[in-house]
Amino acid sequence: MYKVLLDGSKDTVTSILKDIFKNISFSNEESKLLQSKLKKSDFRKGDFLLQPSEYIDKIYYVYSGCLRSYFIDNEGKEHTLQFAIKDWWISDYISLYGNSTSTSVSYIECIKKATVYGISKKEFDIICYDYPSIGQFYIKKMEAAFATFQKRILENLTLSAKDRYLNFISMYPDIESNVKNYHIASFLGITTESLSRIRKELAND
Amino acid sequence: MYKVLLDGSKDTVTSILKDIFKNISFSNEESKLLQSKLKKSDFRKGDFLLQPSEYIDKIYYVYSGCLRSYFIDNEGKEHTLQFAIKDWWISDYISLYGNSTSTSVSYIECIKKATVYGISKKEFDIICYDYPSIGQFYIKKMEAAFATFQKRILENLTLSAKDRYLNFISMYPDIESNVKNYHIASFLGITTESLSRIRKELAND
């Protein structure tokens, strides 16, 4: 099955489009266009999708494995913005969408052997313009991601570190097994020592 | 000028469309469609756009004034998600886009005499589908908002309360004069007492 994936036969590529774009049905022409724009890449644990010096102009669909995006602040501390597993999209949204005054250095790192499909954001914009169903699909994705981030802000404002951790493991049970504790800590905004204490406390119940 | 706005003459409404949708140029047909869907409302300080019991299905363009969206947690504390002034869009994104398991109660409150234009999200989705330039416009808006929220998450993870406050007043100089200190505090995720101390400290420089 994995072999079939790699040989890039037409059927298989079409089935990947189905995977990525779910319930959207494409004409042959649309299918071909998308196939020509989506570039498959494989990464091993520890690889970076993106060097901080590189200008990012792509968004990535995660087909398998696990990635995380993070940035390093002035004091050299890592802050995890996002984990992405199967079916998520990941990119450096701040440098892609925000005004470019950002001085922050951001990375996307593979933390579990992954296959992704990347597409140039510029080209994707044009596709969204030309094909309403794809535009609609992208809008839905963005909205869901937006709601997720808004929830996260609320949680950061509202919950204790312990409750945020509990939330995290219930929300992302699949991710937890792939990542280091310090990844989770930097996602929750606490130190790895604090997370360690929380885990101990939870174990004694 | 304000009178002209109220009489709803064709020219003026068109100019509002220009305000809302910026550099997009519409055909007569598109113009009429949008005009028929956008509903103007005026609010006075203290009014709520939205009762928490109401099901939200609209997004609002802020033409003038200032609004804020917030929610109240289990302990009765307010948490400000967003301030919106001229040219911002505001809605309850979590209940609109997130899966509806959310138990949080959220409000949109007018904190300075405001005029907004509301449009049903469902209808707007259809419009985005039918008119690529509007879809593209909306995607851009969402992406910018997304980047803003991502930045805010990073700031919450990275900066001290003092630095977040300094950021806030430099980012939103127009908003600060409209809002109560406790609004800002609840946006920054600190108590009003802490904000007071920070302000005092900053004054002694």
Add this chain to the structure above:
DNA sequence: CTGATTTATTATCATAGATCAATTTTTTAG
């Protein structure tokens, strides 16, 4: 399999910001 490196845990102490309580200042309603 083994030593080297990375990650996680634990303990002690320090501190930003919370909580509680009282007072002053500002805003609002009549």
Add this chain to the structure above:
DNA sequence: CTAAAAAATTGATCTATGATAATAAATCAG
């Protein structure tokens, strides 16, 4: 303009989490 209500300030504690440092456990490379 004035009394009442709302908001902001200040002071005295308290606490969750950070910082530092040492050790233990887990993972990795050869």
